[in-house]
Structures are given as C-alpha cells and as structure tokens.
Amino acid sequence: MYDKEKGLIDAYRRGSMSRRSLLRALGALGMTTATASVLVNAAATRALAADFDWKKHSGTGIKLLLNKHPYTDAMIANLDNFKEMSGMEVAYDVFPEDVYFDKVTAALSSRSSEYDAFMTGAYMTWTYGPAGWIEDLNEWISDDSKTNPNYNWEDMLPGVRASCAWNGKPGAPLGTDGAKQWCIPWGYEQNNLTYNTAMMSKAGVDVPQNLEELVEAAAAVQAGNDGIYGIGVRGSRSWATIHPGFLSGYANFGQKDLNLSDDGKLSAAMNTDVSRDFHNHWVKMIQESGAADWSTHTWYQVGTDLGAGKSAMIYDADILGYFMNGGGNAMEGELAFAPFAANPAETLPTPNIWIWSLAMSSFSKNKDAAWTFLQWASGPEHGLFGAAEMDFVNPVRQSVWDDAGFRERLASSYPGYVEMHDLSAPGASIKFTPQPLFFDLTTDWAAMLQKMVAKEVPVDEGLDQLADNVNKQLKDAGLG
Amino acid sequence: MEHTSALERVLRGAALSAVVLFFMFPIFWIVLMSFQTNETILRSPPSMVFEPTLSNYVALITGRLETQAGSLDIDFMRNLMNSVILSVSSVALALVLGVPAAYAFARHKFRGSEDIAFTLLSFRFAPPLLVLLPLTLYFQQIGLADTYVGLVWVYQLICLPLILWIVRGYFEDISPDVEHAYRIAGHGWGATFMKIALPLAGPGIAAAGLLAFIFAWNNFIFALVLASADKQPVTVGALAFVTASGIQYGQIAAAVVLSIAPTLALALYAQRYLVEGLSLGAVKG
C-alpha cells in the first residue's frame, strides 16, 4: 500500500537520506508531516521488533485510563504502530483533566479490573502505592525476558526517574535503595519563568534573577504596560498552587515542607525565619502585581492570561509557557523563557517537578501484556516521535534531549527554552517530603496562602497556625 | 384583576423585563460565545463585535477538532446520546414505579403509608456522595459497574422522590368523585386507574416527568464515578474542552447550547402541560 514510501523510509533508516529530505520526498507524495512521521516511526518500530518477542501477548487486549492531554494525543497518534508490532488490542478511556484523578481514585478504590494501566503523577503514587493499588515496576524492568534490550532504562533523566520511586516509609527520600518504582516517567515539567518579550522591553524591565528582583520586575512591568498584571502564579485552593513556582522558589532557599526526626517522626518545617521572609515576598508580589482573581487561578487561568496577553510573566511550568507560545493564542511567538533561581545566593534553579507518568493497576488481569505496552509507550522511539512531531515535551529521556532535530526545533520557536532546561535539569526533582498526607497538607497550605493574600491573617501568624495544624494532622495520622 | 391601572401595567412590564434580562442575558452571552473562537472570546474589554464562526458546532457535531497539532477526536455526540439514554430511561422507570405509588399514597390511607412515603422521599436526603462511594464497591462485585442499568438505578435517587411527591400532591387535589362514579358503573380498579385517574393526572405527571428529566440531565457525579468514558453524559463530556493546552470556551459554550436544546425542545413541546400540569386546570374540586 505504501511501497514507495516504505522504500524511502528504509533508505532513511539505512542512513542514506537525511530526515529533512525524507520528509520533503514524502511530502511530494502528498503526505502531511504528521502522517509521514508516523510512517517513519513504523519503520523504527519494525527495527525494534527484531530483537525482542513483542508478539508474546498477541491476541490479548488491554485498556488504559488516560487524561486529556497533548501527551495522550501523541501516544494515540502513534498507537497503530504498537498494535501492529504487538498484535495486541489497546482500548482507552480519555477523561477531562478536571475530573481525571477523581476518576482514577474511583476506579482504583473500587478495585475495578477494567483498566490495566493509567496515567498518573508521582505525588498520587504516594497514595496509590501504600494503598496497594499499583505494582512495583522494578519487577518488570529488571526482567530481561519481559523487557526489550533497547528499552534503556538508564537513559531516563536520573532526577526524574528517582522521583517516581519510593520505599513507602513516610518521610523517606525518593529513589533510595529498596524504593519501589511505582510509575514510569513519561513527560515532565520544570518550573521557571516564561515572559512576554514585548511587554518587558516596553517597560524597560530586565529578566529578574532572584525573588527580590522578581517582585520588583513584576511591579515595574505592570506599571509600564496598560491593562495587564505583572506575574501569573497559581492560587486556587488546591495542592496544585503549592507545587509549581512557589515550591521551586521555596526549595531554592533550602527550605523544606516537613522535617523528619531521627525516630522517624514528621513535623512542620514552614515556620522558619527564611520561610517567613519567602512567604512575605511571595504574598506581597501577588498583592501588588498578581491577577485580581489570583485565588481562583489554576493551570488554565495562568496560561490563558499569558497567552491572551494579560500577564507579562509566569513562574510556572515551562511547558505551560510552551503551549501558550503555540498556535491559537494571541501571544503566539511572543514569549521567551528563562531559568529562575529565587535565592540570590544560588546561581542555579532547583525546580520542583511534575511528572506525568504511567502506572500499572494491581487489579489488572493481564499485567505482562500491560507492561509490553508501557515499555513501548515510555521507550526511546515513541519518546523521540512525540517530542519531534507532537507536543510530547518535556521528554524524560536524555537520548531525546540529545537529538539535534528536537533541540533545533525547540530553539528556533521557543527562545531560551533549551538553555533553560539544560541549566535547571541537574537541580530538578520533587522537593516535597513523600508521605500519605500530601494532599491534606498542601491544600491547607494553599488555603492559608489565600488568607494571607486576602489580608485575613498576617503572614507570620498564618505560618504558625499552618504549622500547628500540620503537626496536629500528622499526629492524628500517627506520623508526627 | 381586570381593572389594572396604566401605572401598574408599566411597573409590571418593567419588572418582567428586568427578570427576563437577568435570567436570559447569560444564556444570550453563551450563545454569542458559541459562535466565536477563543481568540475573540478572550478579549478585553469583552465586545459583541465579532465575525461569527460555526467551527465550534462543526467540531462538536462531526466529532473532529482541527488544531495545529493535528485533528483530535471528540466524543461529544456520544455524550449527548448517553445523556438522552440515561435521562429518558431513568424518568421512564421513575414514572412506572412512582406514579402507582403516588396514587396509592393519595387515595389509600393504609397502615404505614406516611412512613413509606417519607422513606421514599428520604432517598433525596442522602447526600449523593454518601451513597455513591460505597456503591462503587458493590457495583463492582455484582457486575453493575459501568452499565447503563446500574446508572439508571442510581439515577432513581434523583428522579423517583421528585416524581412521587409532585404526582402525589396532584392526585390528592383531584376529586375522587369521577373515579367513584366510574367504579359504580361496574369497572374494576385497574380500569379506573388506567382510564380515569391517569388521564386526569396526565398534565401533572408530564410536568413532574419533565422536571425530573432536567435534574437527571444535569447530573454529573454519578456517571463520572460509576462508568467508563463511553457512557459519560454531556456534563462530563463538555469538560473535555478544558485541556492542558488551554480552555476552549467557544466549544464549551456550543456544548452548553447543544445540551440545552433537547430539553428546551421538550419543554416547548410540553408547554401547555408544564405550567398547567403542575397546577390543576379544569379539574379543580
């Protein structure tokens, strides 16, 4: 059916043709870039199949629970190649992001065997793992008979990989020996600055280098432009308010959410002097130059305002800035990226990260088949396809970051993105203390920030209240 | 009633206009948004001047959304179909169960009747979450999870008490004389119920059914927790346009318009029943 195309693609794979001229040649045959890329990946998949028995579970089927996300779109676009290679049937349910995790909790807590694998974040596995809902994937990764020789697990960025592994002891660091690999990283986000170049230069404001400068720059850029506000950060009553810019900056000052005592007890760590100072700056920044409706801001509002040209900067996920610099936004092509180290004493950022990952349900009736899918979806070939052709950024594999084509594409349309990533990647990891009350404590923290910004409570007093409340909850749960 | 002064007419007109404005303006604005792209919706200050586009409706109805990243499948029409299936079956079941029960409570004072009636109503008291959470476990065990049957059953929590209570009041307000006369003429109980009581209560039943339909249609949480993606109603489906790369307000607005349309059509069709039905009309005793 695609003989001519197949010939071209195999020529490319033999190395006798560049990717660009291949795509051009395929384009001449009336093919869109996206379709051509899928075909190229099909060839890569054929090559993949040579060294491993992908057909072992041929004829069986699995079902996935997925979040509506560009990563999901990239995977679905490439899924036929997997089905052909493995002979497996792959069904999937895609749920809107707003309700996605509630659906996951509902499915797992009812011990439903409907879904074999699903998308998750690393924080969620701190609940799912101890609850006995998901599998330790080390068992499969380390089994040569189940994992293909080209999977190259070591290729995964170390900080990201470690952030998905935990031994389940409250307060124990992530990724230590004996940690269980609760999920496989898929794509991840670092938190840094994205800014509107035109607004910054109009106000004559330089890219801020630390928190003090950020507070000033936000106020200055707001004053120097009409009808905008200075800085977008999340503010809704949710854990999601704490984990992006806020915790990234907080961690840069060497601050922690919780302390772990020698006898394994956890206690609140957010009422130190450095923390008070950080909170004071943060609250002041939002009061002076944040969105008027900051306390309802989630990922969506932070992004929408930046994309529509209503905010000058965001201190949030790099890929949120990435999406807003893309098609369909008023500010398409107007945004630039910069690494951000909040602490003046530090030169490098230490972003807290969000990792979209893949996990395997303990209630799955077909775990080996599910693993066949997981290793393909998180493998280097699909990673490169998604990153180069679709919005499957940020990739979690070093090999994809080393790919010249991918870097070139990013560098040309997303100024500063690659440098920002390379600079902050070494310090990027999850900065939270893993423990089962993660969502309770971060939600309380966000609620307290809201009270501080609304001036219902002074920052110092609020932090003490928060610490007391956190300690009480830890005690009640037998952790403090 | 006939001698209304001119001043009063003006005041009534003004009040009515204000009411219509308050309740209809958001609808009007949603309709406007449904003909816009995100770019014109997200302008400040907001404006009514824009070039109308049908792209949102086209995307919803054809099920394909064209973006720069390629085309995405949207299951909105299936969501709409699911809403129809769930709401119609739930209301139908609630009517079959609820109307005879309502008749029994209205016409027969039997031992424990008020207690049973109250118990039935009390299912409406249970916070939906309270029932839903344990129910997920049981549904998993008895195989009702992810089935329309299971969902329709849970939807009775919304529909049955409403229908029961309204229809009961309606039966009570209808004088039993006609039924008595019919039975004196030698007809059995069943025939009396079917031929006399039901037709007389018809408008009330229709109106209660419509209200129950609206509440079932608007439900969000039951299907989300209990069923997989292919059985989700529009309320969940419309959230699919809240995506990581932005909220597609135009498509949500179009989804709202499309999701109101069937209920509105039903309400307009049943217009004379709706208002008259909840009242008693000609048969007042």
Next chain:
Amino acid sequence: MTVAADPLPVKRRMRVSRKALPYLLSLPALLVCIGILIPFFTAVWYSLQRYRLSQPWNRGMNWGENYIDFLTDPSFWNTLKVSLLYAGLTVTFQLILGLAIALLLQKRTRLNNLISIMLLMPLMTAPALAALMFKLMTNPNFGILSYFAQSIGFTDFRWGASPDTALFTVILVDIWVYTPFIMILLLAGLRSLPTQPFEAAALDGVPRFQQFWRITLPMLTPHILTASLFRLLESIQQFDIIYAMTQGGPGDTLMVFQVEAYLNFFQSTNVGRSAALLIILWAITFFLSNIFIKNWLRLRERARGGV
C-alpha cells in the same frame, strides 16, 4: 378524611386484594430504593472507623472518634456555618424572587407562558457548566459581568476571588440556576387556586394587597413548602457550583459539607472523616425535612378539609 373508604359493596376476591393493593403499588418503588440503603449503612460503618486509603495498615474501628473530633475542630464548625448560611440565603432569595416572578406571570397569556418556559433555560444548564461559564463572565479581564461592574463604578469587584464577595458570587449563580425551579412550581400553584375566594374578597372591597396576604399566601403555602423543601435539600448539599467556581476557597470561605467531604475522599482519601461528614449532613437534612413534611401534611389535610 377517609377518601379511601369505598362506599361500594365489592366481591370477596376484591376485598382481599384491596387491603394489599396500596402495598403492591408502593412496594416496587420501595424495593428499587432498598438497594440504595445498603451502601448507606456501609457509609455509617465507614464513619465509625479510622480509615485512610493511603494508610491501610492503620484501619480500624474507632467508634465515635471521627464525630467527637468534630466538636473541637474549627473547620467543621465553619463548614456547618457556611452550609447553613448558604442554604438559608439561597432558598430565601429564590423563594422571594420566584414568588414575585410567578405573580408577574400569573395571568394565562401566550406571552406569559412563553416567558415562563424561557425562564426555565437556566435550570436546563447543568450547574457544573453554568459555573464554568460564570467563571469566565466574572473574569476581571475578559468577563462581561466584570466589565459591567467596572462600568458602573465597581472597579475592584473581585467576585469569587475575594473572601468578601465569594459567597455573594456563588449565591448569584445558584439564584440564576434554581430560581426558575421555584418559579415554575409556584406559578403552577397560583394558577390552580380557586377563584371564588378572590371574587368574594373583591366584592367585599378588600384591597388587592391584602388579598395577597390573606388569601393568596395562605392558600399557596403547601406549594411553597414543597418547593422550598426540594430546594433546601439540594442547596444544603450544594457541590457543583462551589467546587467549579472556587473549590471551597478563598481560604475556607465556601467549604460546605459536600465540597469538604469530596476533598476528604478524593484527595486525602480519608474515608472515615468523609463518611462522618456526610452522615452529619444527612442527619441535618433529615431533621429539616421532617419539619417540612409535618407542616406540609397538616396544611394539606386542612386544605382538603376546607374544600
């Protein structure tokens, strides 16, 4: 009041089934609902446990501890206060507004009928989606309502984003969505009122204003009770609007029962506390409904006795 007493001599076969008849009629409805009772009791059992999904090893009966903890938990009392306030305010405003609109539309004209159907459209908008749309309409940059507020001088009105105005904002959305429900029930009630008392009052020269207080309102009371009851049950269990607009914030401003219980279950996976909260909510609704139903039954008896 023995409506059921049949004056007719009936055959023996009929007599047996006549006793059983009402039970036969109401039993299917009851049976269908009984299934729902099992999960209810399971939830009661959960509420008596220390039960977090993320700490399965800690699970165990702690009897009333979840409840006793509420006594000293300020966030519980806040939840109780906000829920009652929300329910009280929404139902009150909706009753007044719904009754006023029903009075305006009372006359049976084509236009009035059409308007009454049109006014049902907010009710047909799913609250979850309505909240999403209102969130956009109250956005300080792109929102049309914010624009209106600014143009009449409220330059810094922050709607759901400020603790001072958040309650107002969600109540406004609730009023928009649910007033039509009360309106339609009361309109139906108004139109079903017998005309004789009004004619008599008009002959006696009773002013229309007094007719309303002396005749209309008392006769309408059963309808008002039904409408308020259903609205109250929904309102005290409010979830969709508040969760979609503010997730219970800012701070703890809008932490009503179902939002708190939802977060407790789905985010914290604290099943024990979540269930205990919902049981208390159930108890409150049960108590309030009892009062309503008693009054409703009394009024209906009286009304029917009067006919």
